[in-house]
Amino acid sequence: MKAFRLALALLTVLPLAPKEAGPEDLRRSVAFFPLAGYALGLFLALSAFLPLPRGLLAALQTALLLGLTGFLHLDGLLDLADAALSARPKEERLRILKDPHLGPFAFGVGGVYLLLLWQGLALAQDPLFLLLFPGFARFAILPLLNRLPLLGPGMAASLRGGPWGMALLLALPFPLLFPLPALFTLLAAFLVARLALLRLGGLNGDALGAMIALGEVAALVGYAL
Template identity: 75%
Template sequence: MKAFRLALALLTVFPVAPLEAGEEDFKRSVAFFPLVGYLLGLPLALLAFWPLPEGLWGALGLALLLGLTGFLHLDGLLDAADALLGARPREARLRILKDPHLGAFAFGVGGVYLLLLWQALALVRDPLFLLLFPGWARFAFLPFLERYPLLHPGMAGAVRGGAWPWALLFALPFPLLYPLPALLGLLVPWGVARLAVGRLGGVNGDVLGAMIALGEAALLLAQASSSAKAGPFG
């Protein structure tokens, strides 16, 4: 299916994009974003059955989650961190957003993000959660993509106005099974979007990448915290 292959090409490192794709194909691909997330979660869920030390499991999970996406969302997070943080006028922020070089905020936010993600993955061994949470993270930013203005058309504009209600249908198992992490997974992208609108005037592909990256981290941290509270016999 062309729309599904396009969703895979947009969100992962797999070179499966159709040779020809029109505007409607991009919009239809949005419906399959959660399914792509499930494909990313599948190796994590399988890895959870492997009796590895927590630290090594977390490192391998991190490598899978970042590597299978081609570090796309991490790149967006780093670019957005430099542009959104610090005291600068809007024009300077927009200029920084286009600059391919990384600044202090990118290194700081990126380092803390990777540490938190690694630790959260080390603590979460629920295979069903690991299968489903990347799908919810790839749905949770879509309502805010529809709500807030775009800085420029780009790829974000190509998928805006797509079939995101269908994406909700595919993503629905996660909030039904894990309602509190799901709520946090919506609040974090909303906060990133609000910050971007306030400081940049809108969202773009880098901001969307930051929304996905931070949304995944929030979901994992919420589940890790819940697992810790449950105790070893939870």
């Protein structure tokens, strides 16, 4: 139960963090990343029954998804965009990654991301899909986290080596029911990880957040197609 509460605390703003958690608890929490995603998806699925115009409903769901994560994954996407897309030397890109200020790449990528997220949600009002896709997006980062180089100590390093096989079992309903969106999610996570590896040298917490954010958008695009 402690590991599950820790997964919720890491990936949502729900105030469920255990009072004491050690390194092994952090590693074990990755098994419950899909369940943390399902908790977010539950809010989206329930909101699909509101009698609102589809565009307005999608805007509300966008706000729910971003707000319930504390904008954590969006922040990772913006930081990674500024650093990885910069034409500066690698040492300068790594400095930009830690800079809290936003540059032009962050604004551009963030704007396109929000438009795609809103439009994708407007086209995907199947409650079952809305329940499941955030969970699979949070599973999709785990195989890459355990195989690719890391930038150094930090949250990504603390999560590495966790029991992601159990997470796979929990995430399995999504690819069985929605194979194309699942494939798009995995592809998006891989491409973001590849960009971080080529441009920065490895993964960190920002890269993982960007992988989740773009994995969700990719799932929505796959559903729309």
